[in-house]
Amino acid sequence: MTNNDVNKNDINFDILYKLYERNMINVIGQILDEVSVACLLNLRDVSVLYRNLIDQDPKSMTRLEEAARWFSGQPLVIPVCDQPGSMVTSLAANGDSIIFGLLGYDATVKIHSKNNLKLESTLVQSREFPASVSSVDFNEKLIATCAYESLNGAGSLHHAVYLWFREEKCLASKLVPHSSMIKSIKLTERFLLTASNDTTIAITDITNPTNPKLILRITDHKDNVSSLDCDRFNFVSVSVDNVLKVWEMGSWKCKFSMHSIHPTLKVALSWPLAATGGQNIVLLWNVEKGSLIRELRTGSNHGLSCLSMTWLPSRRAVNGQPRWRKKVCQDVYLVAGGNQGVISIWNTSVLLAGHPGNSPHRYIQVGGDGNNMISSLAVDGQSVMTGDWCGHVYRINFTR
Structure with a gap:
């Protein structure tokens, strides 16, 4: 490779060239790890040198190949469950x-097992009709389910959360943290977070699953809290009056409160990004800075019913000491049902790189006739799991 491969007028200002000239390939690799897929694609077109540097970097090529599978490859749609006469009302998938x-x-x-998709167990929270599991989540030890069930004395539905031991598949406890419908629940290692139409968020300590203790009721929202999402250090919540709030886990302090003119019925978090959505509009936010990045649209004929993002671990200091998790070379994908x-x-790296446009980078039709509303979904680095109102659950694989 010669200097002719690079514009000589730019050599003195070209950091990658200077590193290459000094054979500092490891440093170049670290720089490429921090660059989005969209930027990698643009860099490959700058010069032969850049193209070769990227093509010879295994991590960069893995990321480019993964993005190609998500946005131009043919995914494999695998049925997980087909239960006619039932509706899938909530879904969670991790591990x-x-x-x-x-x-x-x-x-x-x-x-179900995510690997072989076989049914491992069935839990029945309520045998009374009508009964619907409005939200579900799980961690390594517990499963949390929420359903509205029998009528109470006031003539309205009773709303309860059940905690189950995941390994034993047995009930640990039952709690009633809200007086109205519970719209969203999230489990961490220590806490259960629940959002309700009673306008509050309840924080319950589940250190002892057989004796959960309500430790805080957050009353900052002024209308029904319709959705929440969290990671280890932060959580986000939205209410039907179009307000997004960003919270710090543990201190329970509100970092930012942002109002939108567009509906905020659903929220998904992949720090420092979050997405809110309603009708056919999705808003992408930087919740670390409290700013709106882009207004997106699913399309006039595709009303939004659920929202999810691939998850990356938060990186932050704990008690003033930096405890950074190793950066995962993975782009965040935003998915709406x-x-x-x-x-x-959407590939958020394309949006963050400043590429124009608000339309999805890809549409995928799930099921046959287009009448199966997608009621819930979850996303990981290789697949999207969806549930719909026709009783179907699919795993859509983007792997080879």
């Missing part, structure tokens, strides 16, 4: 499990 709730003659939760069985996918 080695896919867990989802069904509305039928009882409130049923099914647990629609009311006609269509999922919309």
Whole structure:
């Protein structure tokens, strides 16, 4: 390779060239690790040198190949469950499990292996009709399910959260943290977070799952809290009056409160990014800075019913001491489910690189006739799991 491969007028200002000239390939690799897929693609077109540097970097090529599978490859749609007469009302998937709730003659939760997709267990929260599992989440030890069930004395539905031991598949405890419908629940290692139509967020300590203790009720929202999401250090919540709030886990302090003119019925978090959505509009936020990045649209015929993002670990200081997790070379994909069985996918690295446009980078039709509203979904680095109102659960694989 010669200097002719690079514009000689720019050599003195070209950091990558200077590093290459000094054979500092490891440093170049670290720089490329911090660059988005969109920028990698643009860098490859700058010069032969850049193209060779990227093509010879295994991590960069892995990321480019992964993005190509997500946005131009043919995904493999695998049925996980087909239960006609039931509706999938909620779904969670991480680690080695896919867990989802069904509305039928009882409130049923099914647990499938994410690897071989086989049914491992069934939990029945309520045998009374109507009963619907409005939200589900799990961690390594526990499964949390929420259903509205029997009528109480005031003539309204009773809303309860059940905690189950995941390994034993048995009930640990039952709690009633809200007086109205619970719209969203999230589990961490220590806490259960629940959002409700009673306008509050309840924080419950689940250190002892058989005796959970309500430790805080957050009353900052002024209207129904419709969705929340969290990671280890932060959580976000949205209410139907179009307000997004960003919180610090543990201190429970509100960092930012942002109002939108667009509906904020759903929220997904992948720090420092978050997405809110409603109708056919998705807003992408930088919640570390409290700023709006881009207004996105699923399309006029694709009303939004659920929202998810690939998750990256938060990086932050704990008690004043930096405890950084190793950066994962993975781009964050934003996925929205629609009311006609269509999922919309954006590569956020393209948006963060400043590329114009608000339309999805890809649409995928799930199911056949377009009448199967996608009611819930979850995303990991290789696949999207969806549940719909026709009783179907699919795993959409983007791997080779």
